[in-house]
Each structure stands twice: as C-alpha cells, then as structure tokens.
Amino acid sequence: MLLPTxxxxxxxxxxxFALLALVALFGPELPASQVAIASxxxxxxxxHGLPNAMDVLSNLPFLLIGGWGLYRLNRIDRAHQQALAEFPLAPPxxxxxxxxxxxxxxFFAGLIATAAGSAFYHLVPDAPRLAADxxxxxxxxxxxxxxxxxxxxxxxxxxPAAWFVLMAGLLSAEVFHESGNVLPWAVVQFGGMALVLTLALARPMPHAVGLRLGWVVVFYVLAKAFELGDHxxxxxxxxxxxxxxxxxxxASLAGLPVLFALRSLEKDWQAKLLRHNPDPAAVAA
Known part of the structure; x- marks a missing residue:
C-alpha cells in the first residue's frame, strides 16, 4: 500500500493536492469577465517606440535573478562533480x-520564462497573450x-510536487485560453500560495537548505497589493x-530568498567537504 509508506x-x-484538484475540476466556472484581469x-x-514600456521593461529583474540563480546552480553542480572525481569515497x-x-x-528557469511571457503579454495585452504570461x-x-x-x-x-503544480498550471492556462474559465488558474495561484504560507509555518526538515519561505510570502503579498493599486x-x-x-x-524579489539559501547550501557543503578532507586545496575556489 502506498499511503502507509x-x-x-x-x-x-x-x-x-487532491482537494485543490477537485475544486479546480468540479468548482463553478468563473468567467474571465467576472474577475479583475488587467487588460x-x-x-x-x-x-523609443516600445509600447507600455514600463510594464515591459520591469520584467528585466526576473531575467536577471533567474540567470543569477542558474549560474549559481551550475557552479554548485560543477563543484560537486569535481569533488566526486577527487574524493570518490566521500560520505553520500x-x-x-x-x-x-x-x-x-x-524555479530559476521559470523566472526567465516569466520575464519572456510577461513582456510578450504587456507589449499587446490580450487574452491569448495572457495565457502565455x-x-x-x-x-x-x-x-x-x-x-x-x-x-x-x-x-x-x-x-513530484513540482511536476504536479507545473502540469496543473499549464493546463489551467490552456483552460483559460480555450474557455475563459479562470477558476483553475485561481486555484493554482492562490491555493499554491496558501500552501507556501502553511509550509512557511511548519518546522524545516533535517538537512533543509534554510529557505526563508516567509519572505517569499511577504514579496508575493506586496506584489498583489501593488497590482490591485495599479491606477x-x-x-x-x-x-x-x-x-x-x-x-x-x-515579485521578482521572491527569487532572492532562494538565491541566499543556495549560497548557504554551497558554503555548508564545502565546509562538510573540508571536514572530510582537511586539505583546503581540495575544495574548488
């Protein structure tokens, strides 16, 4: 049996996840005309000929933080591969x-995709482009x-949780594009953030990297407040x-807590490697 394990x-x-899926699938249809879609x-x-310039260019921080995160992850991966080659007997x-x-x-690839999708949408805001956003x-x-x-x-x-949310999010964007029903997207966005808030209040698991989820929630709430107060x-x-x-x-600042957690992870991992092999030269600069 799966559940007992x-x-x-x-x-x-x-x-x-099952409850959110049921709400998205069987909840009442919520037409786009009944919600505040910022068209x-x-x-x-x-x-300089760029329409809606501020709303387009303000997506650049998503691109920068996304690229910064991918760079740091690539650095961690390369250092890990080098450590495996030099110390094959290091404890797993x-x-x-x-x-x-x-x-x-x-996540960081998604920030880059967010920058592209949002810029694409804000150039000529309409329903199909909103689905891409x-x-x-x-x-x-x-x-x-x-x-x-x-x-x-x-x-x-x-x-598995990431893939479930990814599939749910992409399907909800497609449902909105095809039918105008925004309920599945609302469940993904607000249900997902409610889950993040709940997890932020839970005790971290052993060997957690130290992501400060509370700051992610703060940035999200501020971003929604700014969105509602646009005019x-x-x-x-x-x-x-x-x-x-x-x-x-x-909203782009929500990537910073993840970046800082990765920085701490990299330092902690290198410290463990040093304890296993005290020669400082063993760790890549």
Missing amino acids: LSRRERRLLFT VFADDRSW ANDPPDNTLDCAWL RAGMAVAFAGLIGVAVCERVSQRAGW AIYEATGQLVSGHTLKHLT
Missing part, C-alpha cells in the same frame, strides 16, 4: 540535496512549490510609476 506530512500534502493598465506610455550524506537543486533549476509563471511557481516541499515535507516529495499608485506618484510596474519589481 508516506509520512504524515506527505499524506497531508497529497490530500491538499487596461494605468501606465501605457511608450519609450555530504552531497547537496538533489531534489532541492532540481526544483531550484525549475501565465504559462511562464506556472514554471516558476512549480519550482518554488517543489523547493518549499523539499524544505518542509520531504526530499522525495519535492520533485491609484500611478496617480499618487504623479504618473511616475504604476502599481503594476512595482508589482513586477517586487
């Missing part, structure tokens, strides 16, 4: 957590959920910056 947290996670944004200024417990790193790869967000969201599950539930549950913020700042532009800038 799962831990209590894994069973609760499985139940949560008309406060700041529509052009810059000293190795970086594979599932956490895999989910982090997905949400598809990019789904990739980042899946990676984030996966890392959070690795931290607070179990390593083995992280990667009001634009007028309050004398049409200097809109709430939606600030939303992009703030």
Whole structure:
C-alpha cells in the first residue's frame, strides 16, 4: 500500500493536492469577465517606440535573478562533480540535496520564462497573450512549490510536487485560453500560495537548505497589493510609476530568498567537504 509508506506530512500534502484538484475540476466556472484581469493598465506610455514600456521593461529583474540563480546552480553542480572525481569515497550524506537543486533549476528557469511571457503579454495585452504570461509563471511557481516541499515535507516529495503544480498550471492556462474559465488558474495561484504560507509555518526538515519561505510570502503579498493599486499608485506618484510596474519589481524579489539559501547550501557543503578532507586545496575556489 502506498499511503502507509508516506509520512504524515506527505499524506497531508497529497490530500491538499487532491482537494485543490477537485475544486479546480468540479468548482463553478468563473468567467474571465467576472474577475479583475488587467487588460487596461494605468501606465501605457511608450519609450523609443516600445509600447507600455514600463510594464515591459520591469520584467528585466526576473531575467536577471533567474540567470543569477542558474549560474549559481551550475557552479554548485560543477563543484560537486569535481569533488566526486577527487574524493570518490566521500560520505553520500555530504552531497547537496538533489531534489532541492532540481526544483531550484525549475524555479530559476521559470523566472526567465516569466520575464519572456510577461513582456510578450504587456507589449499587446490580450487574452491569448495572457495565457502565455501565465504559462511562464506556472514554471516558476512549480519550482518554488517543489523547493518549499523539499524544505518542509520531504526530499522525495519535492520533485513530484513540482511536476504536479507545473502540469496543473499549464493546463489551467490552456483552460483559460480555450474557455475563459479562470477558476483553475485561481486555484493554482492562490491555493499554491496558501500552501507556501502553511509550509512557511511548519518546522524545516533535517538537512533543509534554510529557505526563508516567509519572505517569499511577504514579496508575493506586496506584489498583489501593488497590482490591485495599479491606477491609484500611478496617480499618487504623479504618473511616475504604476502599481503594476512595482508589482513586477517586487515579485521578482521572491527569487532572492532562494538565491541566499543556495549560497548557504554551497558554503555548508564545502565546509562538510573540508571536514572530510582537511586539505583546503581540495575544495574548488
């Protein structure tokens, strides 16, 4: 039997995903006309022929943080491969957590996809482009959920959780594109963040990399507040910056806690390697 082999947290996670899936599949249809889809944004200024320039260019931090994260992950991978070659008898417990790193790869790649999808959408905002925007967000969201599950539930549950959220997110974007029903996407976005908040309140698992999920939630809440205040913020700042532009800038900061956790992971792993082989030259600079 599968369930008896799962831990209590894994069973609760499985139940949560099943409940969210049931709501998305059998809940009442929520037409796009009944929700606040920002098809008309406060700041529509052009810059050197670039339409909606501020809302387009404010996606650059997603690209920068995503690229920074992929660079750091590649550095960890190369250092790990070098360590395996030099110290094949090193204890496996000293190795970086594979599932956490895999989910982090997905997350940072998703930030780059978010930058591309959001910029594509804001050039000419319409429903088909909004589906592309949400598809990019789904990739980042899946990676984030996966890392959070690795931290607070179990390593083995992280990667399946990431794939479940990825498939759910992409399908919900397609459902919206085909039918205009936004309920599945709302379940993915708000149900997923409710899960992240719940996991942030849980005790980290042994050997967790130390991701501060609370900061991820803070940045998300601030970004949503800026999004809802798009026009009001634009007028309050004398049409200097809109709430939606600030939303992009703030949401991109959610990648920083993951970056800092990876930095701590890299330092801790190198320290373990030094304890196994005290020669400082054994560790790659």
